[in-house]
Amino acid sequence: MTARVLVTGCSTFLGARVARALEAARFRVSATASRARDGVTALDVLDRAAVERAVAEHDVVVHLAAVRAYGEPASVERATRVIVEGTRHVLDAARERGAFVITAGTAEEYGPDAPLPYREDGPCAPRSEYGRAKLTATTAALASARAAVLRPSTVYGPGQPSMMFVASCVRAAADDGEVVLNGGSQVRDHVFVDDVAEAFVRAVETGPSLAGACINIASGDPRSVRSIAEKIIAHAGRGRLSIGPASSRAGDVREMRFDTQRAIERLGWRATTSIEEGIARTLGASRR
Secondary structure (H helix, E strand, C coil): CCCEEEEECCCCHHHHHHHHHHHHCCCEEEEEECCCECCEEECCCCCHHHHHHHHCCCCEEEECCCCCCCCCHHHHHHHHHHHHHHHHHHHHHHHHHCCEEEEECCHHHCCCCCCCCECCCCCCCCCCHHHHHHHHHHHHHHHCCCEEEEEECEEECCCCCCCCHHHHHHHHHHCCCEEEEECCCCEECEEEHHHHHHHHHHHHHHHHHHCCCEEEECCCCCEEHHHHHHHHHHHHCCCEEEEECCCCCCCCCCECCECCHHHHHHHCCCCCCCHHHHHHHHHHHHCC
């Protein structure tokens, strides 16, 4: 019988892609988000009873609901609650149901002082509130007997929020404007959204044998942000690069590199979209 999969966080860039990828793989998918829209049911993960009702009819939960907030303490506090308490509600409901849970971590869990390349069993000391909240959620999931964590690097692609790096560069280039960088030597591993969605499909297909595993989901092809911005401008045939002074804020991460061997071994997954192809597809979508 085809597994019934509940996906939370389907109003997000990644969540919507994961739900569609699971549907394409012939799973029976229930898509949820904090607000209802076409094909998506409302689910507040802070409402324990609502989470219990939602999970009750499913075999697998792909838990992607999360909020990122900046500045205002009340907003940051609520975002932390959504990540930490929401994950606990999902884990508790899944335990009662006997469902398997796959949650999404973040590269920010490693923190600026983690040794390179990032390994899943290596030290984590996040500096951001978001990273700390995600690490708390990851720890809870890994302590569960029926959960696993996929930890994506920097996800990009069509539909990405405009404040994110690739999306902001695409918008500036499309408008024949300036792509402004602070330094540009920072190294990031950008992984295309459809590749990440496929990793979640593989995790659902693999199922409970992944319990207790944390798995990096990254391209394995880290690049400087300057080189990525230059590729976007070259592909667009418009825009210009403006390099400002590098940031010197404490806690800034200069370089991110990921060990991806566990994804290969446990999921049979590796990223297949090159940065060149991903940029071309992202730019193409922005022109429609």
